[in-house]
Amino acid sequence: MSKTIHTWKRISLVEENVKLPTGNSITHTTIVHPGAAVILPITADNRIIMINQFRPSLKKWLLELPAGTIENQESPLVCAQRELEEETGYSSDTFISLGQFTPLAGFCDEIQHLFIAKQLSKTSRYSCDDDEVIDVITLSVEEIEQKIINGEITDSKTIACLSKAKLCKYL
Structure with missing residues (x-):
């Protein structure tokens, strides 16, 4: 019941x-939770496109990878394509799956699908949801790792996706 x-x-x-x-x-x-897609967008010069997003639940800004909730019955890949463009203004036809991540298994059934996006193209579309306040920034992998070490990046999906990409030798 x-x-x-x-x-x-x-x-x-x-x-x-x-x-x-x-x-x-x-x-x-x-x-x-219907699930989510997390995207690690890698530029041609091996920099990572990230977002600095105000998170109302925490009442502070978080530096994180673009990500979003799966809508209706869309696939995780379609969600990743949509969220990348909505949150960063970039698109890609080259997505590599890094598998899945279970962020809150003690009380949530959400599964996050991890992707790398390469061969990025700038688009004119940049459309956030009403509750999203986002700045787009680009950092090197070394800068991101230093921000994780310093506690400036605390977002679990970002740390997990970056770690998986490194372990799989994509970075």
């Missing part, structure tokens, strides 16, 4: 009875 407690945009808070592998049953509350 499950009960939707609250819905906002495409996200719901759902309470349900869950049987654990031990045989015990519990009532568990989950944030049900």
